[in-house]
């Protein structure tokens with residue numbers, strides 16, 4: 560217990576999902592939280608914690624808010640250097656910006672450089688866990704896992720698989736090599752320390768049926784792995800899929816018929832869903848990943864948060880770097896709020912923050928370890944400064960309660976609000 564630390568501030572402890580009603584009552588605010596050996600020991604009043612642990616170092620964060628580190632449930636770390644590229648919709652955006660950049664990851668040194676840069680950027684933004692796509696090169700996954708392991712981050716990732724001629728030369732594997740390479744990466748990294756493997760067929764248009772079949776078989780052999788892909792992001796993408804898979808009932812069926820629909824499946828975007836698709840996704844308890852900055856930036860559409868939550872779907876929040884236009888989960892929550900407004904539903908700050916922490920953690924099947932502040936949870940934490948800029952300071956000074964101040968911070972905040980990040984108990988950065 561030599562390393563015990565008590566962080567004092569306003570500690571936000573969710574006790575239930577705010578989507579169940581009365582969102583402002585879903586979380587308790589404690590005065591302090593005690594950490595030891597990378598875990599959360601307990602939270603409560605500062606005097607109680609001090610009395611119980613007189614030897615602990617106390618770090619007083621004053622009015623700052625102590626939250627679980629943010630969890631970004633869908634990102635493409637190889638797109639770090641092409642984020643915010645102008646003027647294209649999905650398919651042209653992939654061909655113009657994304658694929659040429661991803662080709663460069665054949666070079667392991669480049670992959671290592673971007674992996675480190677990417678994890679620096681997300682950490683600076685208060686994100687302590689990501690679920691990332693890599694490129695088709697196994698070395699791109701090696702680079703990200705190795706960098707995450709060095710930092711002791713809880714992270715999921717997978718080699719992206721594409722074997723159809725819709726993907727360019729230099730970015731194609733085969734059904735067999737995708738299976739073999741993914742399997743070898745699972746053996747090396749899945750469950751190593753805090754790492755999780757996500758089997759990663761990019762999306763139906765860039766895989767053959769043989770490849771989807773092979774990856775479905777791999778998932779059946781390793782059912783505790785995650786599986787991540789894209790689903791119904793843009794309407795012309797859906798038409799493309801239905802043309803390539805004439806026998807499929809709908810887009811989801813291209814995955815379902817190949818063993819790629821399951822509870823540990825993460826379906827990015829999921830905007831333009833048919834009733835049958837929604838029913839099946841809910842029945843299996845699959846994760847739907849809302850990527851609001853991407854969906855507005857690439858012009859994809861408005862995710863139906865309210866309808867899907869009310870129907871009992873498991874929903875996560877994500878940046879979708881670099882189709883998404885920000886590394887920041889604060890900015891991502893702000894975009895989720897704006898998209899909600901366009902659909903007639905104002906999401907509460909408690910809902911937005913829950914999505915960015917516990918909601919995403921649960922969709923990644925990591926809710927037992929991260930995403931909430933409770934005894935025994937891993938100590939991935941972010942300390943938020945609600946007065947980090949002049950604009951924010953004058954606004955939060957007017958706030959009547961913590962939720963009003965947190966909402967203003969979501970809307971006005973950026974990486975300047977990230978006062979401290981702890982990964983597995985240790986100070987990051």
Ligand code: GUN
Pocket residue numbers: 635649653657761762789792853857879882883
């Ligand atoms: N669909 C297939 N690949 C991608 C990607 O890299 N980004 C986004 N936003 N959608 C995709």
Ligand code: ZN
Pocket residue numbers: 633634635789827879882
């Ligand atoms: Zn994506």
